[in-house]
Amino acid sequence: MVHERRKLSKLEEKYFQEYGGWTLLKKIQLLDQVGFGFTIFTKRQVEQATNNFDSANIIGHGGQGTVYRGTFRDQMVAIKKCKIVNESKKKEFGKEMIILSQINHKNIVKLLGCCLEVEVPILVYEFIQNGTLFNYIHRKNEGSHISLSLRLMIAYESADALAYLHFSASPPIFHGDVKSANILLDENYMAKVSDFGASILVPTDEAQLVTFVQGTCGYLDPGYLQTCQLTDKSDVYSFGVVLLELITSKPVIDFDAPEEERSLSSRFLVAMKEKKMHDLLDDEIKGDDMEAIMDVANLAKKCLNMKAEERPTMKEIAQELDRIRKLKQHLWGQECNSHEMEPLLGETSHDAGYFGRDKEAEESIAFGR
Incomplete structure (x- = not known):
């Protein structure tokens, strides 16, 4: 027993x-002086915390x-x-954990x-109460209802988080696997983007870090399949698919549909x-x-x-979603008369900037009225 324990200890x-x-560990000791909250857990601690990884404690699983x-x-x-x-990046893992933990x-x-102390690192995150956006959209309880206002809020908050990773994190971080299953909802249905850095980060150059790309069928940027180069615009494509889920509640891939109709984006x-x-x-x-x-459809x-x-860019997307939700709140959350509403709607069409509606979208607005 002593021999086996020593062997296990050496392996850890x-x-x-x-x-x-x-x-x-050295970096944490320095940062702890300024209130840095990151912990290196032992194998024994995580085993105890999960009751030795009891299947009853599983709350989600996927490709990663x-x-x-x-x-x-x-x-x-x-x-x-x-x-x-990623075997070639093992030694960088500690440094990259510091970067991710400071987000x-x-x-x-x-x-x-x-x-x-394990063959593949184990990551510890804050616990988010209400599970994934995917489950919230596609596995709604009978009688439940997701309002348009809540959908717009979730879209805006998710976009704002990704814009932060792209433009405010140092170095910038590209997610690489944006999907509704990687957007969690807390007890107040606030969006929380997850799974950035779930694998070892891959430096594309000295200025940027991207997560090891897994990609998910239906969300993955077609351009990535051709170039194998992940960019901020790869996350933008995937987020466009999430926007479609929010307004259609349809599966991203429908294997029961004819081949040309299987992809929601198509x-x-x-x-x-x-x-x-x-x-x-x-x-609904x-x-x-x-x-x-x-x-939202035009933005997608x-x-x-x-x-x-x-x-x-994700920053432009967040700004546009913020404009859409605020305009809806103003027009429908208050009792505005038609005289007050007219200049607001006119102002929107003139000031939409990058997101000004194209002719097809403008004509499509009339459908269903």
Whole structure:
């Protein structure tokens, strides 16, 4: 038993060193003096927190790993046991954990710590109460209703989080796997983007870091498949698909549909061209603010542009979604008379800037009224 324990201890020490554990530990000790909250957990701690990774504690799983509910000192956490690791980047893992742990945005899931005494690192995140946006959209309970206002708020908050990663994080971070299953909802249905950095980060140059690209069928930028180069516009394409989910509540890939109609993005682009967008919309919002819905549809269309350079940035997308939701709040949340509403609507069409409606979208607004 003593011999086996020593052998296990040496193996855990080997993994710890391989992933830059000592570098990470020294950095944490320095940063703790200014209130830095990141913890290196032992293998024993994460096993205890999850009852030895009991299947009863599984709260999610996918291509990158399995997420367990755990408890540390009476604090509920989400513990991600990853499946794969980029062998060539092991030594950079500790440094990259420091970068990811310093990301501080209310719409991004907080990385609390990691465990390095295992073959593939285990990540510890804050626990988010209401699960994924995917489940909220596609597995609604009978009688439940998702208002257009809430959909717009979730879209805006998610876009704002991704804009933060692209423009405010240092170095900039590209997510690489934007999808509704990676957007979580807290107890107040506030959006929280997750799974950035779920795998080892891959430096494309000295100025940028991107997550190891897994990609998900239906969300992945077609341009990436041709060039194998992930850019900020790859996240934009994927986010465009999330916008479609929010306004249609339809699956991204429908394997039961004819081949040409399996992809939601393809069906959407055809519907926009043929002015049949109304047929795709979720029944719950068909009678709501059609102008706001079409503004979102028009924005999604720009995100799905096959030419990456012609897609908007995440910052521009967040600004446009903020404009749409605020205009809806003003026009429908207050009792405005028609005289007051007319200049507001006119102002929107003139000042839309990058997002000014094209002719097809303008004509499509009238459908369903």
